[in-house]
Amino acid sequence: MATMTLLDDLGIPVLAAPMAGGPTTPELVVAAAAAGGLGVLAAGYRTAEALAEQVAAVRQTTGTFGVNLFAPNPVPVERDAYDTYRDRIRHDAERFEVDVPAEPREDDDAWQAKLDLLVADPVPLVSFTFGLPSDRDIDRLRKVGTTTAQTVTSAQEARAAEQAGVDLLVVQAPAAGGHSGTLTPEHVPVDRPLPGLVAEIAATSRKPIVAAGGIMTTANVASALDAGALAVAVGTALLLSPEAGTSAAHRAALLGPDRGSTLMTRAFSGRPARAIPNRFLASHHGGAPSGYPAIHHLTSPIRKAAGAAGDPDYVNLWAGTGYRSIRERPAADTFADLTSGL
Ligand SMILES: Cc1cc2nc3c(=O)[nH]c(=O)nc-3n(C[C@H](O)[C@H](O)[C@H](O)COP(=O)(O)O)c2cc1C
Incomplete structure (x- = not known):
């Protein structure tokens, strides 16, 4: 199965999670691939043309990467x-x-233009967050050989994503930094630990799971894998790496005096x-x-x-709940730390 190959072929079971608004760069995605993992470009807030430029930049070095899209789910x-x-x-x-x-x-964050681009010029993985695309849109990507993934935050959302036909689930716990991918953003997600959420979804879903939210240590990676995930995705842990495009103001806050819990x-x-x-x-x-x-x-x-x-x-x-433990160091060091002794 294509999905299994994509994740099973990785040297380490770690994805650089998409982080729109600057932090994800082609350099960070390339660094993830170089470490044996997989990086996901963040298409959110970008035009289709700007996305195409980032895809081309990554391809100069690696063919192992994904693209994340904000799928429309407007709340007027x-x-x-x-x-x-x-x-x-x-x-x-x-x-x-x-x-x-x-x-x-x-x-709608130029949804159709980005989808058309990714159908015309396919990439290995496309992940969706915020909304669940139509069966037809998911099918367009599948037909060009792309593995599709959906961010879900509950067992109910996992069932809906599975029915819509995506290949894998990105199970995101509320500890995650940035936007929650919840499909019902009128309700603020209730805190719950990642391993329990992964285990609940793994018990009923046949789809491979990538676990995200609060992964800062090898022990966190091991618990997510033990709970049933095939890989993890990390965002916050990479925010201070030189390859990330995290803004000066954001870096200053991450490096400055403790501002308290997220x-x-x-x-x-x-x-x-x-x-x-x-x-x-x-x-x-x-x-x-x-x-x-x-x-x-x-x-x-x-x-x-x-x-x-x-x-x-x-x-x-x-930033995610674990932001206080992050360090300014090359992404390769973070990937090595997350997987040492696994
Ligand atoms: C700065 C920032 C931007 C993010 N942007 C996106 C995004 O564009 N699309 C997405 O699906 N998730 C986004 N996320 C969530 C991450 O993909 C991932 O779920 C999260 O970082 C995992 O939790 P962690 O931050 O504790 O590692 C973002 C997270 C951060 C910290």
Whole structure:
């Protein structure tokens, strides 16, 4: 089976998880392949053309990689809630002298254009998060020989993904950094450890599982594999590697004084995501409505301006629960550490 070959052929059972917004670079994906694992490019927020450039850059060195897409699953924001939240963050926009959109902006992250690109110029693996694509879209990729994967956060979502026909499941625990891939973002995922979630899904699913969320040590890798995963995916552990495109503001927060435990918050994007606390969250965590991507677009000008100014207090500092243990070192060292003695 193609899926088994893709994961079984890896020298180490570790994927560099997709991290949109900068951290995932072709260099990081290449470093994962060089370590015997597999890296996944993050297509989110990029145009199809920019994705094509990244695919070409990776192919100069390796053919072993994947691409992650945000599959459409819009949660339209209620108009009053949008206006109230816009008002609430007004002083932050003033601080950075930026305008924030008066009208809610919805989009599908150029879903069809990226899908068309990946059908015309196939890659070994395509993973989906946020939404579950139609059977037809999954079939288009399968027909060109691509292995498909779906991020799921519960046994119910795993069943839906299996029925839709994906080849493998990325089982993501709430400890994971960045957005939760939950298919029902109106509900904030409830904390639960990764091994238990993997075991529950492995007990009923026939699909190979990649486990993600809070993997920081070899012991974490071993527990995920023991629970039934064929491989793990790590994001946060790689954020400080030189190959990652993590922004200066994000790096400064990761290297600076302890900011406390991460929070699952809608404040930046209207969709639950795990982040390190900062001043923006201190003011607005809990105050944001559900509504992706409209809230993402609303706060984007503030986050961009803060990022350009190197100010970690007004950017989305995505990170998983294990962020305090990460170190500034080549990705190869992190992969070696995660798999030594397995
Ligand atoms: C900065 C950042 C960006 C992320 N972007 C994406 C993304 O574009 N697509 C996706 O499916 N998951 C994304 N994630 C989630 C990761 O793919 C993965 O599930 C998570 O990092 C695993 O947990 P860990 O951070 O504890 O290792 C992101 C995570 C982080 C930290």
